[in-house]
Amino acid sequence: MSVAKNICFFLFAVFMITATPGWASSDKPGEGITLKPARATWNTGYFQEAIVSRALTELGYKVNKAKDLKNPIFYKALTFGDLDYWCNGWFPMHNSQLPKNFNDQAQKIGYVAKSGGLQGYLVSKDAVEKYNIKSLDDFKREEVKKAFDKNHDGKADLTACPPGWGCEKVIAHHLKVYDLEDDINPVKASYEAGMASAIGAYKAGEPIFFYTWTPNWTVYKLKPGKDVMWVNVPKILPTEAQAVAVDRMTQSGVEGAVTDPVKLGFVVSDIRIVANNKFLADNPAAKKFLELFTLPLADINEQNTRMNAGEKSAKDIQKHVTEWIAKNQAQWNDWLAQARDAAK
Structure with a gap:
């Protein structure tokens, strides 16, 4: 009887050890993966990048500090696989700046603000x-x-x-x-x-x-x-x-x-996220969040106004992100839940 109990305990322990990482990964599907974002040189686009980085961090990814790049340089680096995404695509305005092989290596995904670029x-x-x-x-x-x-x-x-x-x-x-x-x-x-x-x-x-x-x-x-x-x-x-x-x-x-x-x-342009194809294929949770994420123009304008008034440090922008999430907690939770489900 004692031997049987010991065997059962041993098997249960093995199950717990092997299963725990699986449970953790369901909540943090990006664990162990480092992402390489970029952002545009105009500061009115910093807010959306910071929100997306926060979401991907919550999904378990390690998100590097975004590189500030001019449009053509970003799109070229994206097709080379040197970067994973940015949130500052303006289309059709940026179409003429895309490399010839863009559609083979990258894609526009979701709408940060459809017809938002007036x-x-x-x-x-x-x-x-x-x-x-x-x-x-x-x-x-x-x-x-x-x-x-x-x-x-x-x-x-x-x-x-x-x-x-x-x-x-x-x-x-x-x-x-x-x-x-x-x-x-x-x-x-x-x-x-x-x-x-x-x-x-x-x-x-x-x-x-x-x-x-x-x-x-x-x-x-x-x-x-x-x-x-x-x-x-x-x-x-x-x-x-x-x-x-x-x-x-x-x-x-x-x-x-x-x-x-x-x-x-x-x-009039749509403001869209642009991402590397391989990055999206390898990271279904990130892909789902990028598809879902959208930001009301009024919220961007309000945050931009705070930056213009002096709240423009990286710490200030992170504070703005935290406040925005708190005001939109139900939507935020739903986006993250759908992203996690996509990785299962």
Whole structure:
């Protein structure tokens, strides 16, 4: 009897030793695996990367510090297998920057923010209503130019993009093709300084006119539909680079637009995660989370506003992630549960 008991105890002990790692791995399917993420050079995209890294860490992965890379360099490194993923793909805007072998080695997965990458021109709502502004063409009217002329050169001042930004070229294209070079003055100083000045002018009751994109802190501080309105370009006349996505330069359902649909004059992009194929095939839990993860634009804009106000250290961003998870705990738990199930 004693021998039988000892055998049973021995077999049970062996079972426990061999089974315990299996139980642990069901909760931490990424245990023992190191991931190599990257992130874009614009800080409005840091938040989503930090959230994804936190999730993958909770799934057991060791996530290396993300490398800050320019778009073409990241996409090339991704296809080489040097990196695993990033959360900052803008499509179709980035399509022209993908290597020829991209589809063989990598893929776009999930939607961080579908149609979230808006760009365009905004005007203070009071001025839109006072001067009946619908499009850039309205800035040819003398009373409109005069209202927005800050430096008294006879042109409406537009808070635009600094030299070297992609949007600088598109704005220059617009002023040329819509014959607005004598009517609008694009102010190309530091964008943050320019927008700080615009917000100050708005608070002082002055009309403002600026370019922006989403997600961005600007549309959190100046809310479309309440403080400002998106205005049209006169008609869609794309640059050569925009021509392949001309259908995405007009958008319906944009909150705070003067018309629906609104002709933005910029390509509306989906913000998507981009990942290496082998990484996804080898890590079903990570793949499932990346497929599921999405982030409301309002939440990104709010976090970007906190960064703009000074909360921009790595520690600050981690605090923002913790607070966001706490506010969205049920959704967070569900995403992680589905990710764990995918690995079983």
